[in-house]
Amino acid sequence: MIGSRLEAGGPLCRQDAGAHLRIAIVGLGQVGGSLALALRKSKIAIEIIGIDVSSRRLRLLKETLDHSSSNWKDAEKCDLIFLCMHFQQIVKFLDQTRTDSLLVDVCSGKEKIISQANRRKLRFIGGHPMAGNEREGERGWDAALFDKAPFFLCPGKFSKRSDLTQIKKLIQLIHANPIVVNPQQHDEFVALTSHLPAFLSVAYRDFSNSVPASFQGPGYKSFTRLAQTSPQLLKTFRESNARNITKQWKKWLGVLKRKSVHR
Known part of the structure; x- marks a missing residue:
């Protein structure tokens, strides 16, 4: 049981030579790779299985991972599986898996993914660490x-009540702050504070790309920093949360009209 293995000070403290909690991380991009590094720094004795199609990433993390694979089916025998892929890849995994292990994803859109997991009757907790940087893949x-980041x-x-209790403990061990939220409310807020700003930043960068670099001061660089978001991540935002992004976009257009500089 995951519950007994994650108890603070329990049988999985590093000094204990007993059974290890087997954690699979499927997808070793910025979040998945960082999660592997953070978990390895924790005080629980864990066995980390990293799964990614990139042999380079697996090689770079060889000192962190206990085992590595390019086949996601190797995750299904683990106690806990973190799904750190983009939206469509997570949906595909949920559609095909037959595991009864606890699944936790890290996608920033929650409602669609949780609906899919519920349809498949999977033991699932939707997760979203409100953390990241503009660097893609292993560079991040x-x-x-x-x-100190919120982890929704x-x-x-x-999922079981004990699953949630123990995942909270695990998240605290990587120094994040677990917060239980409603998936619909989560997606509404994230559209406003994360997804829409990224699209606005890209649009403004493209709109102003003819401006000479000498005119691009600190304010401009701050405003367009999110334009460095990878196209694949922007696609994930759009696929997982299009309805809420569109809703907030329409509200934003209304604000722009009311705040027109000509008024």
Whole structure:
């Protein structure tokens, strides 16, 4: 049971030579790789299985991972599986898996993914660490990525109360702050504070790309920093939360009209 293995001071403290909690991380991009590094720094004795199609990432993390694989099915025998892929890849995994292990994803859109997990009657908790940087893939790995960051949790219908309790403890061990939220409310707020700003930043960068670099001061660089968000991540935002992004976009257009400089 995951519960007994995650108890603070329990059988998985590093000095204990007993059974290890087997944690699979499927997808070793910025979040997945950082999660592996952060978990390795924790005080619980864990066995980390990293799964990614990139042999380079697996090689770079060989000192952190206990085992590595390019086949996601190797995750299904683990006690806990973190899904750190983009939206469509997570949906595909949930559609095909037959595991009864606890699943936790890290996608920034929650409602669609949780609905899919519930349809499959999977033991699932939707997760979203409000953490990250503009660097893609292994360039963004950081063991301290989650420090003091909110880590939102949306339990699925078929997860257990003890699953949520123990995932909270695990998240605290990587120095993040677990917060249980409603998936609908989560997606509304994240559209406003994360997804829409990224699209606005890209749009403004493209709109102003003819401006000479000498005119691009600190304010401009701050405003367009999110334009460095990878196209794949922007696609994930759009696919997982399009309805709320569109809703907030329309509200924003109304604000622009009311705040027109000509008034």
